[in-house]
Amino acid sequence: MKPAPLPPKHSVSVAGIVVDPAGRVLTIQRADNGHWEPPGGVLERSETLEDGVRREILEETGVTVAVERLTGVYQNLTKGVVALVYRCRAIAGTPHPTPEARDVRWMNLDEVAAEMGPVFAVRVFDAFEASARSRTHDGIRLC
Numbered sequence: 001m002k003p004a005p006l007p008p009k010h011s012v013s014v015a016g017i018v019v020d021p022a023g024r025v026l027t028i029q030r031a032d033n034g035h036w037e038p039p040g041g042v043l044e045r046s047e048t049l050e051d052g053v054r055r056e057i058l059e060e061t062g063v064t065v066a067v068e069r070l071t072g073v074y075q076n077l078t079k080g081v082v083a084l085v086y087r088c089r090a091i092a093g094t095p096h097p098t099p100e101a102r103d104v105r106w107m108n109l110d111e112v113a114a115e116m117g118p119v120f121a122v123r124v125f126d127a128f129e130a131s132a133r134s135r136t137h138d139g140i141r142l143c
Contacts, residue, residue: 010075013083014052015040017127018065018090024108025124026090027116028060028101036115038123039101040083053086060101063093071127074119078139087127118142 015038018026028039039060043052050067057065065088074083095104107115112124119137126133136143 010080010082012043013081014043014049015083015085016053016057016088017124018088024106027107029103031100031102037120049084060098061104062096063090066091070132072133075136076139077136085123
């Protein structure tokens with residue numbers, strides 16, 4: 001008799017949309033692939049969602065943030081990743097490149113639309129909406 005298949009597993013990631021008083025968003029250019037994205041990464045088992053967002057942003061940008069609210073949940077159907085995205089505000093630190101981010105900069109929304117791929121840009125735009133969104137994608141395009 002064949003054993004039952006294991007249930008599918010997902011990786012949980014967190015990201016922060018850090019917005020300054022001028023409405024610009026803190027972004028990173030990833031060191032591994034050169035893509036522009038909001039800072040974020042895989043949630044560690046021992047941390048809360050909000051602690052994970054704060055850690056990832058600090059590690060990737062040098063900026064300490066206050067987490068304000070959940071703005072969206074995004075499921076990558078191809079890779080089995082679920083990302084929870086939070087709107088944040090900077091409270092300390094100066095943005096600078098890190099081992100994970102070859103560049104860090106504040107972008108306005110027009111720059112986000114021009115520089116980021118659709119599945120990451122939509123996370124930024126959703127952070128400016130009044131309520132949280134739930135979206136699925138294939139890693140490149142929204143479904």
